Amino acid sequence: MRKNFRDGRVGGEIQKVISELLRNELKDKRLSAMISITDVKATKDASFATVYFTVLGERVDHDAYEEEKKDVLEALNGAKGLIRGRICQELQLRHAPDLAFRVDESLEYGRHIESVIRDIHDKETMSFEKIADVLDEQETILLFPHKSPDGDALGSSCGLAFVLRELDKHVHVIVDESVPVALQFLDNGLILKSSDVSRHFQDGYDLAILIDNAEPTRLPDGAKELFSKASKTMCIDHHITSTPAYDYNLIDSTRAATAEIIYDILAEYVEEIPEKAAEAVYAGIVTDTGRFSYANTTPRTMEIACELLKLGVSPSDVSKRIYQSNSPAKLKIEGLVFDTIEYLYSNMCAIAYMTQDMMRSVGAIDEDTEGISEALRSVRGVELAIFLRETEEGKVKISMRSQDFFDASQLASHFGGGGHKRAAGFITSKPLEEIIALLKEQVSARIHER
Numbered sequence: 269m270r271k272n273f274r275d276g277r278v279g280g281e282i283q284k285v286i287s288e289l290l291r292n293e294l295k296d297k298r299l300s301a302m303i304s305i306t307d308v309k310a311t312k313d314a315s316f317a318t319v320y321f322t323v324l325g326e327r328v329d330h331d332a333y334e335e336e337k338k339d340v341l342e343a344l345n346g347a348k349g350l351i352r353g354r355i356c357q358e359l360q361l362r363h364a365p366d367l368a369f370r371v372d373e374s375l376e377y378g379r380h381i382e383s384v385i386r387d388i389h390d391k392e393t394m395s396f397e398k399i400a401d402v403l404d405e406q407e408t409i410l411l412f413p414h415k416s417p418d419g420d421a422l423g424s425s426c427g428l429a430f431v432l433r434e435l436d437k438h439v440h441v442i443v444d445e446s447v448p449v450a451l452q453f454l455d456n457g458l459i460l461k462s463s464d465v466s467r468h469f470q471d472g473y474d475l476a477i478l479i480d481n482a483e484p485t486r487l488p489d490g491a492k493e494l495f496s497k498a499s500k501t502m503c504i505d506h507h508i509t510s511t512p513a514y515d516y517n518l519i520d521s522t523r524a525a526t527a528e529i530i531y532d533i534l535a536e537y538v539e540e541i542p543e544k545a546a547e548a549v550y551a552g553i554v555t556d557t558g559r560f561s562y563a564n565t566t567p568r569t570m571e572i573a574c575e576l577l578k579l580g581v582s583p584s585d586v587s588k589r590i591y592q593s594n595s596p597a598k599l600k601i602e603g604l605v606f607d608t609i610e611y612l613y614s615n616m617c618a619i620a621y622m623t624q625d626m627m628r629s630v631g632a633i634d635e636d637t638e639g640i641s642e643a644l645r646s647v648r649g650v651e652l653a654i655f656l657r658e659t660e661e662g663k664v665k666i667s668m669r670s671q672d673f674f675d676a677s678q679l680a681s682h683f684g685g686g687g688h689k690r691a692a693g694f695i696t697s698k699p700l701e702e703i704i705a706l707l708k709e710q711v712s713a714r715i716h717e718r
């Protein structure tokens with residue numbers, strides 16, 4: 269028996285079926301983007317339907333976004349057979365409707381997008397209570413902060429892991445690189461290299477948690493392999509580009525730090541957060557907010573910090589450990605780098621560089637060079653700071669920071685790199701002098717546009 273649909277009903281039904289398929293079954297890599305079916309206009313007899321969709325994401329690069337939409341369209345067309353079959357089945361139709369996929373470019377898009385994001389958020393991310401329940405059910409857990417872990421990645425991981433260990437879970441934080449000296453106090457015996465993890469874990473374990481990033485592909489190789497051995501996966505992150513693609517997701521891009529989210533989970537999970545865990549969470553917040561000075565700092569950030577102090581955290585201790593533990597080589601290498609500064613275009617641009625020879629001459633290591641880009645940007649009048657460093661492999665790594673208007677990510681993408689408007693970078697095999705000359709050309713063209 270054929271179903272009769274009221275006006276507009278059939279479109280809504282088809283929309284539900286496709287959304288469900290996108291969420292759970294269509295595994296095409298091109299469909300891993302945040303896709304939303306915004307509308308379906310179908311004929312009354314359900315013989316034909318136009319399906320409107322949008323692709324959400326960070327529009328850093330217009331061309332890349334256009335490419336992405338094209339990819340999604342191709343993938344949807346490729347899955348048309350499956351989608352039609354499912355619609356036929358779910359709506360109990362005799363014949364599957366013919367489908368046409370279109371990008372939704374309606375004027376309502378802007379108004380719509382907010383509710384779409386809210387929708388996805390509600391569907392895909394979980395409550396702190398639910399996350400706490402899930403954690404409680406696991407016995408063996410590994411936490412994975414991102415590559416070259418910073419204060420937030422390590423503070424969040426170690427804070428959560430500390431509590432899990434107190435609750436008798438078998439838990440480690442996996443870091444394959446050396447932990448920066450200034451952050452070693454967060455360890456508390458929790459950090460382990462992937463190669464040192466016991467057989468027990470190598471053969472498989474309950475839960476892997478990605479912390480402060482949503483891409484296991486960005487983990488070092490050993491960690492990546494270990495990540496894949498977990499029965500279930502979880503992601504806790506605050507990056508805007510992250511898509512909730514795991515068994516359990518807690519992604520909130522309104523947060524200043526992943527550590528803020530960890531605080532809320534712990535507050536839900538345990539009666540009282542132990543001081544050591546509170547200290548780690550606090551370290552994550554302090555570092556990701558630039559000691560509460562960046563634009564991401566919110567009233568909620570301060571409230572959480574306040575609660576952490578009440579739990580016994582000493583802000584001066586944490587600050588001393590993180591910010592007053594520079595190596596003797598740090599000021600030496602900074603001296604050498606600052607000596608190379610060139611101010612251009614009425615001091616609007618500052619460029620400085622560092623070679624491996626310079627590092628060797630003062631015995632500096634990578635972590636000694638942290639913060640140099642920010643220091644360059646701190647000069648009055650400097651809109652764009654560019655710091656070039658020679659890598660051990662003889663390439664040149666460029667990091668750029670801008671102050672108010674210069675789009676650093678756009679400049680970086682010109683050279684094949686990427687990032688955010690105010691912080692971006694790229695790597696090149698070109699010699700140092702050549703890339704400096706090329707950068708000057710590009711910066712000059714762009715900075716004078718204004």
Ligand SMILES: [Mn+2]
Binds near residue numbers: 420421480524556
């Ligand atoms: Mn972070």
